[in-house]
Amino acid sequence: MKKSVLTRYRVMAYVTAVLLILLTVGVIGKRLLQLDGFDGFVTVVGIAHGWLYVLYLIFAFDLGNKAKMPVGRLLWVLLAGTVPTAAFFVERRVSREVEPLLQKDADPSPAAA
Template sequence: MSETSTSKPTASTASVTSALLRYRVLAWITGLWLLLLVAELTLKYGFDVDALDFVPIVHGWVYFVYLIMAVDLAIKVRWPAGKIVWTALAGTIPFLSFFVEHQRTKEVKQQFGI
């Protein structure tokens, strides 16, 4: 099968636009909470300060919602499995979610003419 026939999206432009917006918002929120998690772990294990104990729990839940939004977008635009996995992992590595969000947004906007 050719590349164009397997990756042809079936969703409307409006549903892709709203899914992209949700994904972008969650990518940024996840990235920010991940940076806060790094700060919390640095304080906890580097300086023995337990001031931000809530951060790991919040980041976990935010990451869970990020995964849902990423999969929602992936289904609408028909990403291959490797791209879905890479996008999902982006929320676990500091600063990577910002970079991957920018890449995915650029790709989807180009693909749909948004």
């Protein structure tokens, strides 16, 4: 597995998580606090999060497939982009689990004599 697979996943996890937090703040401001001016913000951030979440799903599925994750863990990784701040924690845990696999693939295996 290439390191770029993990890098793509990590970038999309952070982008998705930040957008979801911004969307949550926007919805709170719009619905609960009834502040003016949040309509456009919620619309733009919601659309951006929706489209980028699709990319997150693709990259997370690709990583999970190449890392041979169990189905339950892969589903949790895929759903982490829907819970505010969950993607930060899940990304860190996945990165710790996948990095040894990257190093193992990068180390040249000794030639059999």
